[in-house]
Amino acid sequence: MALTLQALTFAHQFTTSWLHPAGKKTDRPLHIGVLSSATINAAAIIHPAETHADVLLYGIASRDARTARTHAQAYGFLKSYGSYDELLEDPVVDIVYISTPNGLHFEWAYKSLEAGKHVLLEKPFTSNATEAKKLTAKAEQSGKILMEAFHWQFHPAAHRFRQILEDGRYGKILSTHALMTSTPEVPSGDIRWQYDLAGGSLMDMTYVVSFTRYALQAGTPKEVLSAKARLSKHDPRIDEAMEAAMLFRTKEDYDVHSTVYTDMARGWKLYIIPRLWELPSVKVETETTTIYFYNAMMPHIYHYIAITDKATGRTTYEKQYKGGPQWKDTGETYWSTYRYQLEAFVDKVRGREPAHWVTNQDSILQMETIDEVYKKSGLPLRPTSLRAVE
Structure with a gap:
């Protein structure tokens, strides 16, 4: 049923972003770069960003330049990149969302932190606990924010x-x-x-x-x-x-x-x-x-x-x-x-206390x-x- 559930959430997210656009962005929104052209991107980051006033869909990278351009045009990214490294070298990117295959999570999250980016990393965090500890140490050393995307x-x-x-x-x-x-x-x-x-x-x-x-x-x-x-x-x-x-x-x-x-x-x-x-x-x-x-x-x-x-x-x-015990008055029923x-990740990057957080520990x-x-x-x-x- 997991595959059907994913399809339903894609439809839900598309409809939500169409019916409830964010309107005008803030003067200096956070610029998001997406590593990979994975199917999950639409539901997990693209449509949520469309309804967030302080987030801009800036760039998307694929190992194939044509694929990156296609996705950029389809979803309204300002830039596309034919390699992951090229996106990480762009100083305008504030946050990197990583949806590569599991076995590549550690490598590209580590490189993203090295490049001075905040990282929202798809689950599972890494391939094993050894990688998880090394990646956490890198995040602490870099001073950048790293979080595993346990969205539920x-x-x-x-x-x-x-x-x-x-x-x-x-x-x-x-x-x-x-x-x-x-x-x-x-x-x-x-x-x-x-x-x-x-x-x-x-x-x-x-x-x-x-x-x-x-x-x-x-x-x-x-x-x-x-x-x-x-x-x-x-x-x-x-x-x-x-x-x-x-x-x-x-x-x-x-x-x-x-x-x-x-x-x-x-x-x-x-x-x-x-x-x-x-x-x-x-x-x-x-x-x-x-x-x-x-x-x-x-x-x-x-x-x-x-x-x-x-x-x-x-x-x-x-x-x-x-609502509920943590979000209180923040949020909408369609979120x-x-x-x-x-919302929580942006709050953390902006120095505010998020309603919930998944710690690296x-x-x-x-x-x-x-x-x-x-x-x-x-x-x-x-x-x-x-x-x-x-």
């Missing part, structure tokens, strides 16, 4: 979900389960099947680990209890699917059992029915209730938070498209997760968790860039 965490629905968990009225958290699948399967030629580019279902669908750690406000698991991969028929180093059980220690100092499941080739129910209802979601069981956040990844399209009383079976539902994320913990699951499953860690071990 910026939406008011995510904040309301955490607020419910923190309320205390439902007792201790006993367990969590997070799921993300793709049906139909990710196409066979897709880069997500390539080991050298840090492919694999756990890498691509890293949201399940993010959902879990966000709900528990936890670092790395105390222990990875089990991890079982269904291997790709094209490459035995790639997890077509991954199922893992972990034990987390909460900040309140008790253990929680958590399971995650990712699948890039989810089978159809009864072999004939695509699982279109199976959206990326997380379920939390407490002492008195189960709390289910449906479509946690793209709540701007549709979501609900279902709270079911274990004693009575009664379920109440909540939705939150605007996507990506638009909220851009949190990204290191995220990659350490993924590494530990791969180790437990018997699969190799995704390859490390030579520059990361210099």
Whole structure:
């Protein structure tokens, strides 16, 4: 269902930017440069920037000059570049958004920081924890802002979900389960099947680990209890699917059992029915209730938070498209997760306190968790860039 969800959010973003343009830009808007011509660019940065008065779509780079020109013309960028290095050499660029394949995240984020740019980096942060630590050190040394683009965490629905968990009225958290699948399967030629580019279902669908750690406000698991991969028929180093059980220690100092499941080739129910209802979601069981956040990844399209009383079976539902405990009066009901994320990123660059933030330390913990699951499953860690071990 992940592919269908992406298509829906592209449509949502296009419609939103058309119906709600930003109007006049500020006198000195931040100039964004985009590295790669990836499909995700439209939803993740282009349309959000169109509705932000303090952001200008300045340049886009591709390894093919013609592709870069085509995308620049289609989306209204002022400049195009036939190489990534050329964009980084442009002193006018303030922020670089990186949507290259996973295995290239470290290299180009590192180079962007070296070039004096702020960096919004697509998830997963890097190929592994070794790269994550090296990249974080570079960001600290450069004095520039670096953030992993876990856009879902910026939406008011995510904040309301955490607020419910923190309320205390439902007792201790006993367990969590997070799921993300793709049906139909990710196409066979897709880069997500390539080991050298840090492919694999756990890498691509890293949201399940993010959902879990966000709900528990936890670092790395105390222990990875089990991890079982269904291997790709094209490459035995790639997890077509991954199922893992972990034990987390909460900040309140008790253990929680958590399971995650990712699948890039989810089978159809009864072999004939695509699982279109199976959206990326997380379920939390407490002492008195189960709390289910449906479509946690793209709540701007549709979501609900279902709270079911274990004693009575009664379920109440909540939705939150605007406001909430962190954004308060900022935002609009039509803002996507990506638009909220851009708002926070611009606030940070401008020296203001963002409503939410994904710290580099949190990204290191995220990659350490993924590494530990791969180790437990018997699969190799995704390859490390030579520059990361210099």
